[in-house]
Amino acid sequence: MMVKSLSELRYACLFCTQTGHTVREGDATVFLSQEQLLRHLSRHPQPLPEVPGVTVLYGKAGHGHGHSLEEDYDLHFPDPPAPTPMPETSFSTLPTATAVRSHVRKPGDMRPPTDPDGSEDILQFLPGARIVGVEFPARWGGNWCMGWHDGVRAAFPFKHVEIDRPKPSEISYNANSSVSVKARWKWSPKLGSDEPRWLPLEKGDSIRNVGWVYQDHWCWSGTNSKGKTGVFPSSHIDPVSVREVVKPATSKPPSVKSMKLSSVKQSSAIRGLMGRRTIHRANDPSLTWEGVAAQIKFPTQPR
Ligand SMILES: [Zn+2]
Incomplete structure (x- = not known):
């Protein structure tokens, strides 16, 4: 993806881009690291959507069968889709939110951001990110929320998002x-x-x-x-x-x-x-x- 500086690499999922929608509500569309993108890919239902020019190989790669695909693929999924940690229950009783500013940990932060309880497990997202299952724990007085984004549930400041109508x-x-x-x-x-x-x-x-x-x-x-x-x-x-x-x-x-x-x-x-x-x-x-x-x-x- 295009970025303004070399220090901020961003990744997108070819398959979600091809279909024009994410796999699950609240999935990220822009990824901060290769690790986050690979985690997203590992949870994609298989087979993945067809993308022209991209060869995807599924299952354990055999040896000595002379199958040309085994030496010439772009992406290999040896395992079935990884389970998503999101609960099966629907979030229909809770609001969804859209991020209006980014909430990310910067590499080399001397004091990493924490939630009001002191936990460093904050929810990370970029502007435009969808957050589902938004809750307002009473002890945070409406200033901080809990919610799901990209299969992670963690805390984030309310001022970084807008509740969807x-x-x-x-x-x-x-x-x-x-x-x-x-x-x-x-x-x-x-x-x-x-x-x-x-x-x-x-x-x-x-x-x-x-x-x-x-x-x-x-x-x-x-x-x-x-x-x-x-x-x-x-x-x-x-x-x-x-x-x-x-x-x-x-x-x-x-x-x-x-x-x-x-x-x-x-x-x-x-x-x-x-x-x-x-x-x-x-x-x-x-x-x-x-x-x-x-x-x-x-x-x-x-x-
Ligand atoms: Zn995807």
């Missing part, structure tokens, strides 16, 4: 929804005029009329206090803030009921947070917790 089938607006939530982190995506519209979040923002295709899906919709409606990642919502306001049948004040998030969404970090809240409440009766206060004030109406 959801497909229309992944969105459910629900103006009649009585679910309200609070943002736990700021979310300031690039807005533009593309549909669907993102709903930017400030920490502590209240969002009402919250909708989703299903609750565990990453993309929720809602309306903020200024009346703006849009979609946002549910990762940026405080999991214990999810409330359903039950519309009163009488003139009594509306009751508020806490909604249970499914166990899938509750990471150990979130469970830890909930546990700490319980301890605070037990030890310090003066400390109010909005949800609890609301429940005490307005007991749930029997329905």
Whole structure:
């Protein structure tokens, strides 16, 4: 591939280039080293796509059969495809992202970059790279993510990527929804005029009329206090803030009921947070917790 300087060699896969698509979502299209390219090739389903002028030999090369191909090939795969470390399960509940700037370890770095936990196993990618299965561990406050790229799952800074907009089938607006939530982190995506519209979040923002295709899906919709409606990642919502306001049948004040998030969404970090809240409440009766206060004030109406 063309590069600006000799020190930065880049490689591409002839076979993916020929077919115009990668083998798996989240595969790299530009490789930083021969090692990374060979690892990619080893995971290609066989036989590989035909590329004019490229002779590929499969299986153990025999000796003395006089087969001309055995001495005249460009690429030899003695073994069947190597397994990919990506799990078989689909990442459809999680967002995908596109890199907007590179995140690579430079050779000879005196202090190699680490994730906030101090691990040097960071996710490396170049601009335009697709990252799938993006998650926001609670302890990183929305600043760092975990995700898969080129068969590797590791951490990367959120500011190096943009979350891909959801497909229309992944969105459910629900103006009649009585679910309200609070943002736990700021979310300031690039807005533009593309549909669907993102709903930017400030920490502590209240969002009402919250909708989703299903609750565990990453993309929720809602309306903020200024009346703006849009979609946002549910990762940026405080999991214990999810409330359903039950519309009163009488003139009594509306009751508020806490909604249970499914166990899938509750990471150990979130469970830890909930546990700490319980301890605070037990030890310090003066400390109010909005949800609890609301429940005490307005007991749930029997329905
Ligand atoms: Zn390829």
